[in-house]
Every structure is written in structure tokens, then in C-alpha cells.
Amino acid sequence: MKPAAFEYHDPPTTAEACELLAQLGDEAKPLAGGQSLVPLMNMRLATPRHLIDLRNVAGLSDITISDTSVTMGSMTTQRQIELSPAIRKACPILTEATTHIAHFQIRQRGTIGGSIAHADPAAELPLITVLLDARIVARRADGTRSIPARGFFYSAFVTELDETEIVESIELPRLADGEGWAFEEFARRQGDFALVGVAATVTLTDGKYSGARLAVSGVASAPVLLPVAEHLVGERPSPALYRRVAAAVTAGLTPGGDIHATGEDRRDIAGHLTEVALAAATERALQLTDRPAGRR
């Protein structure tokens, strides 16, 4: 189908984009890469009266890396992230997650800000921001605010953003030295939205877990954090432990079913991927901490 008629705006600054949003309210929709919004418009599931295209806004696709964080402008494309050697070094779990998004032709246009603001419950980038507790910087006409990702995603396609705000940047904390990570997902075909995705980090001290984080997508209306640390800290890694912890933390999940998978299947997949992710993250952590002394 074809999109309904709309008025097109392409302001050159965030200030002007926010001004327009403030004036037009919920009649307007910001347009980032368009890889979710435009299909929705083509299907007439979305019929905004005004589109505010952010493509000409200066400075929204910069990547800045500091000792503690990776900051990306909201119009940074998924392909830019995927191909950035600096991001691969500073936050490899982000690189890995990004390569799972759709197909390279989609990632060429799709942006991190668009993905965060759209908030599909199966999407990769919201999952990573929740895992690492990123800060999402939102701007409106009268100022900016920094929102913790763990308080950002309410439900499918519903976020803390109000209709006069645009995402300006996303600040992801870097992984700590020695922190192992893993990103696993299951989709029926390459490029499909995953049925379930799992992202995990673990830290080991003297052969025992001293910290762990794990988040899952596709099992609720927003990414969920699972309390793996309370099961892992103080324990020594073993396949039996991964299995036990995976079963324990996913037992309470109650995903809904749809034409792609039943709720039970999704919970089973979440359990299996959690086990796989804990093993893979632990393997990476061991490689990082087992380096000979004097070599970092």
C-alpha cells in the first residue's frame, strides 16, 4: 500500500525539530532511518499528519568514545556501529548485537535512536541499553533530560519519551576490564525479528563470579533484566551451574504466544539461550583474566 498524505519537514537543528514537535504535538512523528516507521506508514498502521525528518540535523550521527562510555548520536546508523573498529574495541557486545539486526540493507538506514524510540520488544538495541543501563538523552524545546534505559521501556512501542521529545544521543557504559560478554538470539530465518534474544556479562575474581548481568528480549512487552548475579556470585563456573541458573531465572517468565511461537516455546528458548550465553560470557571472561601477568 501507499502512505497517507503528510507534510514533510527537514529542520537543520535539533532546536528547530523540537520547536516543530512542540507546535504540532501528536500530529507529528520524528523520522529517523524509517525502517520501521515507513513500513507502518505504507501499511497505514501509522498515519502521521507531519513527518519531521532528522536527516539534515547536524551532529546527530557522531560517535564519541571516552574511558568510561560510548556515546552515539541518535541518527548513528546500525551499519556505522557495526563497522566501527572503535566500538568493537570499547563495547564489543554492541557490535555483536547490531549484526543481528535485520539485513545489511536495513542497517544501512536504520538508526540507534530510531530503534530505541520505536521500542520493539524483540529488538536488539533496546536489549543492550537495558543490559548495560545506558543513558538515553532526550531533548525537547525547553531542555534535555537523561533517562536511564532501565526506566525507559514501558511496553511494546511505549516508552518514557513524550510526544514533544526526540532522542538526541545514547550513552552506553563500556564493559569493565576483564568483563566477559555474550549475545545470543534465536530467529527462524536470518534477518527476522528474534523470537528471543539474550545478552549477558560476567566478571570473575580468583575463579569465582564477582558480578553478572543478564537481559532477555522477546519474552515480555519490553526487555527484562533477570537476577543472575544473586545465583552466580561466589560460585565457580561449571556447565551444571549454567543449566541450574538458566532454569531458575527463566522459570518465572510468562511470555505470550503468537503465530511465531507459543509462550512456552519462548520460555524454553530463553532458558536454553541463557545457558549458552552464560557459558560464552564466562569463556570470554576467563580468556581475558587468564592472560599472563604483565600483559594487558
Added chain:
Amino acid sequence: MRRVRFELNGQTVEHEVVPRLLLSDFLRDVLGFTGTHVGCEQGACGACTILLNGEAVRSCLMFAVQVDGATIRTIEGVSPDGTSLHPIQQAFHENYGLQCGFCTPGFVMSTCALLAENPAPTESEIRSHLSGNLCRCAGYESIVQSVRQAAWELAGGNCAGKADGDDE
């Protein structure tokens, strides 16, 4: 209405467009470049893939107003002289990389982007990069074979027909 000015297959184009006009419809219905095919209009099939500033994108997921200042290449601009086949097209021809041909422009444009970035892709890289293009009749084996031959030819192999695996 908005006026856009951009480069299409080496020619400067200037045109008035309404905002709701999809780039795919602009190319086909307004400018007459019907080689870009429209399968699903929701980004799933890849038939409408074009090169925007050298990168493969879905033309059904963009509006014509957004191409102001851009450089676009469609399947019509792939041939080096407008009549002979580009090595990628030649390889699809020789390897039966198509049957009905509906998906072919999208496959060729995705292959152009793939080989520009990675001139010697492995088979799994080819399959991964072409996973966003759907073909419902040729099957994918002959398409993968076509891309392998094209890569080999473009790398200077220059020996048409010698693409059935002897290059490993």
C-alpha cells in the same frame, strides 16, 4: 510539493515531488526507471534495492523528498555503457541466477554493494549478505554461484564460464 535535485545513474535529475511519494514509485512511475521492482512495500523482499550514495538500501522505505542531494544508482545504471552486461549481470545470466527475473534487480544491486565492500566474499558471507533478498523461483544455489563467478571476474579472473568451483 518539494523540488529535489539529485544524481540518477550519472545524470542530474530535478523534479517536484509530493512528500508521500515513495522513492520506489518515484523511480518507476514518475521517472520511468521500471527496472527497480516493488515486491512487498515493507522492506521484506529486497526487490526494490538500489544504491544510495553507494550503499544498498530499500527504495520502498524512503520518500522521494529524501533524495535531495543524493547519488542514486539503479539497475539501469549498472551496465558500463548502457547496452553490454556488467560482469555481475553476465554472471547471473551464465549461471541461471534467475528464472522469472522479478527479484533480480534487487539481487544485482545488493551484489554490487557486497562486492564493492568485500571483493572476495566466502560462500557464507554471500548467503548472509543476500539473505535480505527473496527469490521464489530460481532457488538460491544458482544465485550464490553467480555472485561467486562475478567476484572472480571482477577480481581479474576474466575467464567466463569457469565458475563451477575450480577456483577453490
